[in-house]
Amino acid sequence: MSEEQAKSGWGTWKRVPGAVWTIGFVSLFMDVSSEMIHALLPLYLVGALGASTLTVGVIEGIAEATASVTKVFSGALSDWLGKRKLLAAFGYTLAAVTKPIFPLAPSIGWLVAARFIDRIGKGIRGAPRDALVADITSPELRGASFGLRQSLDTLGALLGPLFAILFMWIFSDNFTAVFWIAVVPALVSAGLITFAVKEPPNIAARRTARMPLRRAELVRLGAAYWKIVAVATAFTLARFSEAFLVLKGQDIGLPIVFVPLVMVIMNIAYALSAYPVGALSDRVNRMTLLVAGLFLLLVADIVLAFSSGFAGLAAGATLWGLHMGFTQGLLSALVADTAPPELRGTAFGMFNLITGMALLAASMIAGGLWDLAGAEGTFLGGAVFTLCTLLGLAALQIRQRGRRPEQRNDAG
Secondary structure, eight states: HHHHHHHHHHHGGGSSOOHHHHHHHHHHHHHHHHHHHHTTHHHIIISOOOOOOHHHHHHHHHHHHHHHHHHHHHHHHHHTTTTTHHHHHHHHHHHHHHHHHHHHSSSHHHHHHHHHHHHHHHHHHHHHHHHHHTTTSSSGGHHHHHHHHHHHHHHHHHHHHHHHHHHHHHHSSHHHHHHTTHHHHHHHHHHHHHTTTOOOOHHHHHOOOSOSHHHHHHTOHHHHHHHHHHHHHHHHOOOOHHHHHHHHHHTTOGGGGGTHHHHHHHHHHHHHHHHHHHHHHHHHHHHHHHHHHHHHOOOHHHHHHOOSSSSHHHHHHHHHHHHHHHHHHHHHEEEEEEGGGGGHHHHHHHHHHHHHHHHOOOHHHHHHHHHHHHHHHHHHHHHHHHHHHHHHHHHHHHHHHHHHGGGGGOOO
């Protein structure tokens, strides 16, 4: 790789550690499994079991909030024990062994329980996995590494709905058969993390002597870290579960077998943008790219609010995917940038706890708006929240640029 390529960021994927690639494929296989189910679950709940869209919003919000609450404890435990891979492997394995509940569930209660346990597995693995990526990656490759892992993760999220479409066609809209097939890639994911990823030797040396969930330890995370958490929380309040993109597809009259195309389109944009944006963030201010991502979300909400055909839906889903690519990997890199190495698990856990609570609120509001005002009201409500967040971040950027250099504390 030439020096020019290294500076441009396009050749950095060759320097990303092999363990990050493996972790990325672990995420890919689990997302294939999860998204095969997730792409169909809202339709199954509403169409087959008679649930309301508000119920869908509550289930999705509670599921993600459960994962977020669990992350804070698993992240802190990984700091205390100095064992990141062990906890990540346990979380992936738990998610894999609960996947058969989905095809076996006879009622909404069983599906809620399955989603709940599945998200506990996600919560257990999330913070230790992200801290592990930060621990094995050098600072100058941090954005690229998180972007690469996110791209592979999102590729799985892209393939999942495609497989859902394929198998729904093959099995004549048989939800149960597709849910059974989704069990296989989950087991592959659990096997990879268990046998192909090793615990880095430097983690145990960094372990903290005290349980990190103490006030004194949380204060050590620092003002720059808590600023990132505040920004991410405002950002999360401005968006809601992607389940509402699926419901939008049904709302405009797409046949059930083609509704998962919404997630396919979104995830193509997400997967293609996450790594380039991550690599770019190693060379430019990360906060500026976050503002660009928020602007993309604003436009996506407006397009989705007023679209009545597939072209508008596809455009809105593409913009939504681009906004994810511009934000999710960058936020992880910013957490890694600002948190002390020995508290990275706790930092990712607290980050996900707080943003998860925001996602719960956002999804419940979106579900309520859908029942009251339909798809247009839901996405216009999202646009209002997004505009408020965008104006707030713009004001923060302007104020920070106005400070003297020695006063700045720019995490980007």
